[in-house]
Amino acid sequence: DQQVKQNSPSLSVQEGRISILNCDYTNSMFDYFLWYKKYPAEGPTFLISISSIKDKNEDGRFTVFLNKSAKHLSLHIVPSQPGDSAVYFCAAIDERGSQGNLIFGKGTKLSVKP
Amino acid sequence: NAGVTQTPKFRILKIGQSMTLQCTQDMNHNYMYWYRQDPGMGLKLIYYSVGAGITDKGEVPNGYNVSRSTTEDFPLRLELAAPSQTSVYFCASGRDSYNEQFFGPGTRLTVL
Numbered sequence: 420d421q422q423v424k425q426n427s428p429s430l431s432v433q434e435g436r437i438s439i440l441n442c443d444y445t446n447s448m449f450d451y452f453l454w455y456k457k458y459p460a461e462g463p464t465f466l467i468s469i470s471s472i473k474d475k476n477e478d479g480r481f482t483v484f485l486n487k488s489a490k491h492l493s494l495h496i497v498p499s500q501p502g503d504s505a506v507y508f509c510a511a512i513d514e515r516g517s518q519g520n521l522i523f524g525k526g527t528k529l530s531v532k533p
Numbered sequence: 534n535a536g537v538t539q540t541p542k543f544r545i546l547k548i549g550q551s552m553t554l555q556c557t558q559d560m561n562h563n564y565m566y567w568y569r570q571d572p573g574m575g576l577k578l579i580y581y582s583v584g585a586g587i588t589d590k591g592e593v594p595n596g597y598n599v600s601r602s603t604t605e606d607f608p609l610r611l612e613l614a615a616p617s618q619t620s621v622y623f624c625a626s627g628r629d630s631y632n633e634q635f636f637g638p639g640t641r642l643t644v645l
Contacts, residue, residue, distance in 0.1 A: 462636030
């Protein structure tokens with residue numbers, strides 16, 4: 420059973436508009452969440468993270484929101500740029516028992532159209 | 534500073550063959566990980582290590598072995614390759630268990 424779910428396999432957005440990528444999780448013991456970006460034929464690269472004690476973290480054009488009661492997080496990209504076109508993975512850590520093992524969602528492929 | 538490097542980039546194996554996927558990091562990270570990514574799926578943890586001489590199983594360890602004799606290297610061994618091991622393999626390292634992991638470029642393995 421998937422503990423981290425990204426229910427949208429793909430998302431298409433116009434350049435300059437907002438991209439919103441969603442992620443749901445089922446394990447209430449997850450206490451740290453990360454977003455990774457992956458280009459074809461490359462490894463994932465870290466984008467932004469959020470601790471469960473926060474509900475928002477911002478880094479430039481990227482903002483992650485966490486709603487613990489709904490077990491939901493989202494990544495906002497504003498404004499979207501063509502170079503943001505990639506697969507975005509949501510990942511979670513259960514720090515207490517996992518030695519930092521990341522539990523990944525299946526990813527959402529973002530296409531930003533010029 | 535090369536980060537995490539993996540070799541080879543591509544490999545085709547016949548059923549029953551064995552091979553070692555190499556992973557090296559130059560960031561002096563204690564934590565290292567091996568993941569596999571099947572088409573349309575997220576990454577799944579195969580094995581991990583929290584320091585030289587210490588390894589443990591992840592979610593999908595069957596058919597694989599690892600060793601960690603140095604901080605820098607974390608090779609993954611496939612002893613009897615099976616078609617189910619066709620996948621892209623990523624090695625990663627991290628400073629500790631609660632920070633981001635840095636990934637290598639991956640090894641695309643096909644078992645025929």
